[in-house]
Amino acid sequence: MATQPPTPGPDAPVSSGETGGPAFSPLYQQIKALITRSLQSGEWKPGEAIPSEVDLAARYRVSQGTVRKAIDELAAENLLVRRQGKGTFVATHAEEKIQYRFLRLTPDDGVTGPIERKVIECRRQRAPSEVARALDLKAGDAAVQIRRLLYFRARPVVLDDIWLHGTLFKGLTAERLTDYRGPMYALFEQEFGVRMIRAEEKLRAVGADAPAAELLQVAPGYPLLSVERLSYTYGDKPVEFRRGLYNTASHFYRNELQ
Amino acid sequence: MATQPPTPGPDAPVSSGETGGPAFSPLYQQIKALITRSLQSGEWKPGEAIPSEVDLAARYRVSQGTVRKAIDELAAENLLVRRQGKGTFVATHAEEKIQYRFLRLTPDDGVTGPIERKVIECRRQRAPSEVARALDLKAGDAAVQIRRLLYFRARPVVLDDIWLHGTLFKGLTAERLTDYRGPMYALFEQEFGVRMIRAEEKLRAVGADAPAAELLQVAPGYPLLSVERLSYTYGDKPVEFRRGLYNTASHFYRNELQ
């Protein structure tokens, strides 16, 4: 309707240059930020549909095309999933075709059977300095430590050491981890309201130390792929740090460069 | 001008449903294919600007918005680079800020000095079966094999074994590799007209064998990161297969998950 700058409603974006603040930002970027805020606040939950583009355009008082461009970027970042004819949905680690979205390990023969998990340990602990630094905690702050094995066809292939932000994951126990069916990240979404959005990994080759060698049933010094992962939720807030040791005898870590 | 289906010109896209062929394809996808064809044929060379959006719209007899959407996707795939106010350019491995676009190795301390290279070997050879399979060759077809070291701060860190499609890279010698300043992929572009546009990697941890150990100055059995890479040019044609062995003592392979 309005080709002139719209009167800002309760949910309307800021007019450019109004606040003399940070800098100019295109309308669709402002809309993107508003949608992200609603995702973060839990207004639309994982797996649910968000309002239609037309509705959002009305709500934010912009054109449908501007909303589309905002959603395009959010879909490209895997925060939203578009389904023609059905709507736009909040991405989720649960109910995904591909379980384990972040796990890049692939069997050499391509046969991807079900993955078994065994939780070895899960306890609250004070964060070591390295973990504290990664998770933006003060050294000694509370953290949750998990140690677990992943089995492919009854063989131990991955040993994970996981450190979680202590306050966000208060109340997580080995029992809840064991009982839960489905990926750990789905549990985090559903039980703790923490969604993993993206992650950074650092890969190295290392020799197995004694405990890892025993758990993965290899000789000490056996070459293992070390995968350090820092996972982020909304607002680029780091909430999980883990180190995985992968036995790559019959699996590899796949990556796409472009 | 025309809101009706335009009369197809020499370069115009096919009208939908004309050929009863494969399937429906959106206009912008057809434009994308036409632009890709021009890139492949060398009509626009790496580093050069392609015609403006308005010009392309006139050439293909579609609207500027349709061209934009085609270019958007090509830019997202790193085939083209948009520069506001200047134009849209053909991506190149040369004259890039970041040399080595595909090399994900990063020093622990973040200090990225210049990389030195030493070509150990470069010769024509018959492709072993594994290589032949990867490059879509017949076993025994001609290939170019290169063996080289990469040095970071005068220390050998990467040992590469590279296999190239024999006919595409006819005439490549150790001397040309050594003399060329800049990334190998830039040489491939400029001297052989072959542009690498994407690659798939498989990562593993392995123990150093005797030759690798000597070249990388580590003990035999020392854990190394093995990086198998298959690189593709236009049309998803594989043209390079390489296996790199990385010493990750003070470097890591970085990866982004999203």
Next chain:
DNA sequence: ACGCATTTGTTCGTATGTATT
């Protein structure tokens, strides 16, 4: 130093196509 032309970037509006329920 200034303004102008060129090129991509943003935003709007509208109409129509395709997929789903």
Next chain:
DNA sequence: TAATACATACGAACAAATGCG
């Protein structure tokens, strides 16, 4: 079949960045 939602396509106007005269 109809209603709804996303997808495609067009046209128009203005903004921002760049380079040239």
